[in-house]
Every structure is written in C-alpha cells, then in structure tokens.
Amino acid sequence: AFDALLEDDEARGKIIGAALANYARNYHYDRLKAMEDSWSYLFSHDVNKFMALAYDFAHPWMTEEQRDVTRAEIARMVYVREPYGWRQPRWKRAYNHVGDHMFIVWANYAIEGEEGYQPELTRKTIEVTRDYANLGLHPSGFGAESIVYTYFGFDSTARTMLAFARRGVNMFADTNYRFYKNYLLFNACQHNPTQVDSHGDGGRDPIRLNPMVKYMYPDDPQVDYLHRQATAEIDKAESKWGYFGYQWMFGIVTALDPDPEGPETLEQLNLPLSVFCPDRGELIVRTGWSSNDVKFDLECREDISIIGHQHSSRGGFYLQALGRDWVVDRGYHQAESHRHSLVHIDGKGQSGWPGGPGKVLAHSDGHHLATIVCDVRYAYDWSLAYGHWLQKPGYSDGWEQVYLPYRDRFPPEMTSELELKERRGDGTFGWFPDRIWRRPYNPVERALRTAILAKGSTPYVLLFDDIKAAPQGEEEEEHLYEWMMQVADDLEVKSVNGRSLVLGAKDSADETGAPRMLVRLLDVKRPVPWPSLKSDVETDRAMSLRLERYVAGRAGYEGSALNARVVIPAISKDPRFKVLLYPFREGDPMPITKVEDGVLTVSIGAQEDLYTLGQVENGQTVFHLTRNGHALAEMPPEARPLFAAEEDA
Numbered sequence: 001a002f003d004a005l006l007e008d009d010e011a012r013g014k015i016i017g018a019a020l021a022n023y024a025r026n027y028h029y030d031r032l033k034a035m036e037d038s039w040s041y042l043f044s045h046d047v048n049k050f051m052a053l054a055y056d057f058a059h060p061w062m063t064e065e066q067r068d069v070t071r072a073e074i075a076r077m078v079y080v081r082e083p084y085g086w087r088q089p090r091w092k093r094a095y096n097h098v099g100d101h102m103f104i105v106w107a108n109y110a111i112e113g114e115e116g117y118q119p120e121l122t123r124k125t126i127e128v129t130r131d132y133a134n135l136g137l138h139p140s141g142f143g144a145e146s147i148v149y150t151y152f153g154f155d156s157t158a159r160t161m162l163a164f165a166r167r168g169v170n171m172f173a174d175t176n177y178r179f180y181k182n183y184l185l186f187n188a189c190q191h192n193p194t195q196v197d198s199h200g201d202g203g204r205d206p207i208r209l210n211p212m213v214k215y216m217y218p219d220d221p222q223v224d225y226l227h228r229q230a231t232a233e234i235d236k237a238e239s240k241w242g243y244f245g246y247q248w249m250f251g252i253v254t255a256l257d258p259d260p261e262g263p264e265t266l267e268q269l270n271l272p273l274s275v276f277c278p279d280r281g282e283l284i285v286r287t288g289w290s291s292n293d294v295k296f297d298l299e300c301r302e303d304i305s306i307i308g309h310q311h312s313s314r315g316g317f318y319l320q321a322l323g324r325d326w327v328v329d330r331g332y333h334q335a336e337s338h339r340h341s342l343v344h345i346d347g348k349g350q351s352g353w354p355g356g357p358g359k360v361l362a363h364s365d366g367h368h369l370a371t372i373v374c375d376v377r378y379a380y381d382w383s384l385a386y387g388h389w390l391q392k393p394g395y396s397d398g399w400e401q402v403y404l405p406y407r408d409r410f411p412p413e414m415t416s417e418l419e420l421k422e423r424r425g426d427g428t429f430g431w432f433p434d435r436i437w438r439r440p441y442n443p444v445e446r447a448l449r450t451a452i453l454a455k456g457s458t459p460y461v462l463l464f465d466d467i468k469a470a471p472q473g474e475e476e477e478e479h480l481y482e483w484m485m486q487v488a489d490d491l492e493v494k495s496v497n498g499r500s501l502v503l504g505a506k507d508s509a510d511e512t513g514a515p516r517m518l519v520r521l522l523d524v525k526r527p528v529p530w531p532s533l534k535s536d537v538e539t540d541r542a543m544s545l546r547l548e549r550y551v552a553g554r555a556g557y558e559g560s561a562l563n564a565r566v567v568i569p570a571i572s573k574d575p576r577f578k579v580l581l582y583p584f585r586e587g588d589p590m591p592i593t594k595v596e597d598g599v600l601t602v603s604i605g606a607q608e609d610l611y612t613l614g615q616v617e618n619g620q621t622v623f624h625l626t627r628n629g630h631a632l633a634e635m636p637p638e639a640r641p642l643f644a645a646e647e648d649a
Contacts, residue, residue: 001057002249013061020054021066024073027051043084043097044104047077052107053249075116078108083125085132093128094135094144095309099153102129102160109163126169129160133175138279138303141179145309146202147187154180158210159250165216172216181222184209185266186275186284190320191291193266194229199299199316201309203331206230215254221263222271228258265289274365276372279303281360283451285370287459294321294583296453296461300358300374312350313340314358314376315449319461321583322515324505325488330563339563341485343447343467343577349484350379351441361448361620368632370453373620377448383441390437399437443470446619456627458589458604461581462522462611464621468574481575483568485519491564493547501545501566511586518582521545523595524570544569576621 001020004013027048055062055070062070084101085093105125111117136144136153143150154177161171172178184207189195195204207229214227263269266289274285281300287293298317301310312335319327330339337349350356356378363372390399450464469479487503494504499521508514549562568577580602582591589605600611600623612624625632 001054004061005057006252010061013058016054017058017062017066020051020058021062021069024051024070027073029073029076044081044101047081047104047107048074049103049106052077052110056110071111071114071116074107074111078104078111078118078121079116081118081121083121083128085128086124090131091135093131096136096145096149096153098128099132099136099157100155102132103156105160105163125160126164129157129164130171130175132157133161133171133177137176137180137183138277139176139179140275140277140279141176141182142186142277142280142282143180143183143198144279144303146200147183147196147198148202148205149200149309150180150183151205151208154210158212162212162216162250162254178217181209181213181220181226182275184226185222185269185271188266190286190293190295191323191325194232197297197318197329199313199318199329200311201331201335203329211251211256212254214256214258218256221259222269224259224262225264225266225269227256228262228264231258274370276363276365278360281358281374283360283363283365283370283372285365285453287453287455291323292321294453294459295319296370296451298372298374298449298451300360300372300376300449301355302357302359310353310355311335311340312337312352312355312379313342314350314355314379315374315447316340316342317451317463319517319581319583321459321517322585324515326491326503326517326581326583328486328488330486338484339486341565343465344482344484345380345442345444345467345469346479347482348442350376351383354384355379356382356384356438366632368455368627369625370455371450373448373450375446375448375618377444377446380442380444380447381440382438385437385439398439400439401437444468445470448618448620450621454602454609456607458582458584458607460583460591460602460604462600462602463577463579463581465575465577465579466615466619466621467577468619476573478571478573481570481572481577483570483575483577483579485566487547487564487566489562489564491517491547496545499545501547503547503566514586516584516586518580518584518591519545519566520580520582520591520593521568522578522580522593522600523576524568524572524578525574525576526570526572578621 001013001016003009004016029046029048051070052074055067055074059067081104083104085098088098102125105122108118108121108125132153136150136157138144145153158177161177164170165172183198184196187196187198188207189197189204194207196207197204207226209223209226209230211227211230213223217223269289271289273288274283276283279302281302282297284295284297286295296317296319298315300314316329317327318329318341319325327341334340335353337352338344340349342349358374358376358379361373361375364370385399445468446466448466450462450466452462452464454460454462465483467481469477471477490505490507491503492506493501494510494516495502501519502516503519504514504516545566545568547564547566549564551562568579570577578595578600580591580593582604584590592601592603594601598613600613602609602611606628608628610626612626614622616622
C-alpha cells in the first residue's frame with residue numbers, strides 16, 4: 001500500500017484496497033478475547049497498527065464498501081480505549097513500553113474525521129506522549145533507561161510526535177526530546193564513533209538516530225553528524241536494529257541526506273569535554289575527542305524510582321583510551337554486583353535487581369582535574385523487592401515497606417493529601433503496580449567512592465574507596481574486601497611487580513607503541529600481623545593482586561563465556577583502597593608513586609602531582625592537589641548524606 005501511494009499506482013492501489021478489505025472482513029477482532037490477555041490489552045498489542053497504516057495509504061483507491069468494512073474493524077480496536085500509561089501517575093510514564101505503545105493513536109488517526117474516531121483517545125495519548133518525552137528523557141537529554149531501550153521506546157513515540165506536530169502539537173520543540181542528541185553524542189564510543197555506550201541493560205549499540213530527528217532539526221550540525229553516522233550503518237550486518245527500525249517506511253517519508261559539508265568527526269563539533277547528568281548521577285569526561293584520548297565514565301544512579309533495566313552498579317566506572325576498551329560494562333542482563341566494578345565484602349556486594357539508589361556528593365571538572373564523589377551505602381545496606389514477589393517461594397520474612405522519593409521531586413500537580421497517600425501506597429518505583437519493600441542485605445558503615453581523572457600530558461585515573469562493613473557487635477571485625485574491576489576480555493597480564501599489574505591485549509606484541517594499562521594498588525589499610533587463614537587457597541585469595549577469568553553470563557543469555565576482571569583483595573577492618581589506572585604505550589614514562597605522611601605522590605616524567613590527603617566526618621577521603629609546586633584543586637570537604645531521614649533506619 002505504501003509503495004502504491006509513493007508511485008501513485010492506481011491499478012495496484014485498487015488491488016491492495018480490495019485485499020485489505022477482505023483481510024479486515026475476515027479479521028474478526030475480538031475485544032473480549034483481547035481483554036482476557038490483560039498484558040496484551042493493557043499494552044495495546046491487540047491494536048493492528050499495520051491494518052491501520054495500510055488503510056491510511058490505500059484509502060484513495062478503495063470503494064466506499066471497502067472503506068466501511070476496514071474502518072469498522074479499526075474502530076472496534078480503538079473504541080473507548082486509553083493509551084498505555086494513562087492510568088499510571090505521571091512520574092511512572094518513563095520507561096520504554098509507555099513510549100512503544102503510543103502507536104494506538106496511529107489506528108485512531110487512520111479513521112480521523114470518520115465514524116468511529118475517538119477524540120478522547122487522541123487527547124489522552126497526547127498527554128502520555130508528552131510525559132514520556134519529558135520523563136523517559138531527562139532535561140540533559142540523557143535517558144532514564146539505557147540507549148537501546150530509549151531507541152525502542154521512541155521508535156513509536158517519535159512517529160506519534162510527528163503526527164501530533166502535523167496537527168499543531170509540536171513536542172519536538174518543547175519537550176526533553178530536543179536534547180536527546182546529547183545522550184548519543186556524549187556516550188559515543190571513543191574509538192568507534194558509529195557506536196554508543198550506555199549502562200544497565202544496554203551495552204554497546206550502533207547509533208540509531210530516528211530519521212525524523214534530522215527531518216525536524218535539519219540545520220543542527222550535531223544532529224547532522226549523528227544522522228551521518230547512523231546512515232553509514234544501514235547496510236552493515238552488525239547493525240542489528242537497522243536504521244529505520246521495524247517501520248522503515250517512516251524513514252522514507254522523512255528521509256534527508258546528511259549535509260555534504262557537514263561535520264564528519266566528533267572533533268569538528270567542538271563539544272565540551274565533559275558532561276554531568278544529575279538525574280543519572282553520571283559524569284563523562286574526556287581529555288579529547290580522538291580515538292587515542294581518554295574517556296572516563298562513572299555512574300551513580302539517583303533516579304531509580306522511575307526506571308527498569310538497571311543493574312547493581314552504583315559507582316560503577318568505565319575507561320577507554322589509546323584506541324580501545326580497558327574497563328567495561330558487561331551489558332545486557334549482567335545485573336549482579338560481581339559483574340561490575342565495585343568492592344565486595346566477604347563475597348557480597350550491592351543488592352540485586354532492583355538495586356537501591358546512590359547519591360552524588362560532589363563533582364567538578366577543570367583544566368587539570370575532573371572529580372566525582374558518590375555515596376553508595378544504600379545499595380549495600382538494603383535488598384529491595386516489589387510486594388508481589390514476597391508471595392513467591394524463597395522469600396522469607398524480614399521485609400518492611402519503604403518510601404523512596406527521587407530527590408523529593410514530584411510533579412507539581414500531585415500535591416493533595418489523597419494523592420500523597422496514593423503515592424506512598426503504590427510505591428515510587430518502575431512500572432509494577434504495588435509497593436516497594438526492603439530488608440537488610442549487606443550493612444555497611446560507609447561506602448564512598450572518589451574518582452579522579454588527572455589530565456595533562458600523561459593522564460591517569462585515581463580511585464579512593466572508603467568502604468567499611470557495619471560492626472555487628474562492640475568489637476570491629478576483619479573482613480575480606482575485594483576491589484573488583486571488569487576489564488576487556490582480550491586483556492592479559494603482560495607483567496606483574498608487587499602491587500602492580502600491566503595489562504595488554506593477548507595478540508599485542510611487546511613493542512614500542514603497544515597500548516597498555518597499569519593497575520597499581522597505591523595504598524590499603526591491612527592488619528599486621530596477618531590473621532591466621534584456613535588454607536593456602538584462602539591465603540592466596542586474600543593476598544594476591546590478580547587478573548582472573550570467571551563466567552559472568554546468566555543462564556539463557558548470550559554472555560556465558562569467560563570474562564576478565566582485576567581483583568585486589570585485603571583482609572582488614574577498614575581497607576581504604578587507593579588505586580591508580582594509567583593507560584600508556586610501551587616506551588612511555590612510568591609512574592613513580594608513594595604514600596607517605598598523608599601525601600600521595602604521583603610522578604610521571606616531568607609531571608609531579610602531590611595529593612595532600614585528609615578525611616571528613618562521614619569518612620570520605622578529601623585532598624588538596626599541587627602539580628609541580630602549583631596548587632590546582634581541592635575536593636570540598638562538605639558532603640551531604642545519602643538519605644538524611646534514614647541514616648539511623
């Protein structure tokens with residue numbers, strides 16, 4: 001039908017119109033059967049959008065009888081219907097299924113002005129679509145979910161927005177969708193600009209910018225760059241999603257070529273080298289936009305009250321440099337804490353899905369230094385569950401109901417006492433229709449992570465982990481702490497020296513210029529003498545800085561191969577890990593480091609950085625930095641608590 005419309009082929013259009021009417025005549029849409037499948041009916045799966053689109057396209061060549069029978073079938077699908085998300089509070093309209101099911105209005109618009117059209121369905125869909133465009137995307141343009149799920153949600157939503165814009169409701173101009181480009185630009189893979197990285201159930205995916213974005217913002221050079229990268233992927237087999245998604249015809253309708261004089265590289269866009277999204281608690285900072293530059297990314301999600309597809313990774317970090325990946329995200333359904341770059345205590349890390357929120361205490365970015373400090377205590381302290389899970393086998397007692405507002409932000413219209421009670425009663429998480437419960441999981445006295453990207457001619461990363469298990473009695477106990485870092489699976493140990501590992505690709509020869517990364521344990525508080533351990537195996541586990549292979553995959557999913565991670569163990573009451581990551585090439589100067597009298601020294605070539613260290617009341621490590629004798633930066637000593645009202649809960 002679409003092809004006949006494009007070619008203005010009347011003969012073919014009449015054949016298609018007759019076939020479509022016959023299809024509708026024998027379709028027998030059963031409303032009651034659709035309602036029996038509550039998920040299908042709730043999600044609008046029963047609405048045949050393809051019949052509606054075909055009717056829209058073939059309409060000029062159909063007879064009145066053919067139109068009547070087809071229209072009647074479509075009208076039955078939309079009669080007294082509501083868009084998915086309508087019965088949810090607005091702050092819940094933030095995840096991909098809400099956006100995907102806005103296609104219900106395509107069926108309604110197919111019979112617009114004809115018998116059976118539902119104006120109230122259109123009005124409600126406009127409201128839900130606007131909410132999804134403002135909640136599924138934060139004001140920064142970053143998504144509430146990973147990029148791949150944002151793709152999925154906006155496949156339908158962007159097309160629905162185009163239909164609204166043609167009728168005078170232009171959400172491309174006044175919603176967070178106009179900043180969506182930022183999510184793709186700043187998450188671009190440093191060494192493969194046709195790919196983007198995101199976390200949670202995301203991973204690495206091709207740039208799949210909906211062609212309507214170029215159509216709606218034709219003169220934006222940043223959009224043009226993304227459009228150029230996306231169209232370059234169309235014919236590549238690895239582009240699993242395709243450029244136009246499952247509705248390629250919409251791509252043709254809005255197709256525009258990239259500007260032949262437009263930007264071809266990220267460097268040409270003159271973008272800032274750092275971005276911070278306060279809602280995701282994510283800092284992405286670069287030393288430049290070339291493939292050899294450093295990209296460091298740390299994420300401490302604060303917005304978990306409005307997302308799904310998240311992982312147990314508050315404070316997780318990622319590193320690219322010298323044209324490759326070093327510290328990685330395991331991606332789809334690798335949700336558990338041990339599959340992320342975190343600290344574990346006696347084998348336990350952060351609680352499983354849905355993980356608790358973190359809190360960014362401070363962040364800064366300057367010419368010489370970028371820093372982020374996050375408090376992830378809640379993610380260790382509490383295991384969370386939806387109420388209906390507690391009826392499943394394996395869930396024991398000890399759960400309590402919990403109210404977790406997201407930064408105390410709620411839409412201004414939700415102010416009445418009744419609505420407040422409904423919010424508390426229904427929970428503030430995700431899309432499940434019941435309350436959130438919690439019980440203690442891995443109690444800690446503190447869990448603070450400070451990450452520093454030191455810039456300059458020899459950039460490096462510092463990580464300070466101030467984590468300490470909560471005391472179980474009057475005496476503090478020693479625990480096995482394991483600092484874990486997920487690394488690319490093709491890496492191996494090229495050399496080891498005491499507290500240092502040098503990593504490089506397995507197929508990389510030891511020749512000048514080969515990319516490497518130094519991992520060095522700078523300091524950790526260990527007891528002296530060592531406690532007696534049960535076996536030589538346990539002694540080795542507790543004392544060795546190592547690269548280990550493990551199976552991260554979850555049964556039934558693709559990630560079942562051996563994965564690689566660096567593990568730095570310590571048996572301690574309060575370890576206070578300090579770790580250096582230094583990407584370099586064979587032949588580059590190596591760091592000379594020491595920690596003495598409260599001063600951390602990092603000297604690389606002619607550059608000498610002195611970090612005068614201290615601690616504040618909450619246990620956070622703070623510092624004052626001088627480089628070659630010049631004061632450069634100081635991390636503010638003040639830090640706000642995670643959830644003040646629940647500090648003693």
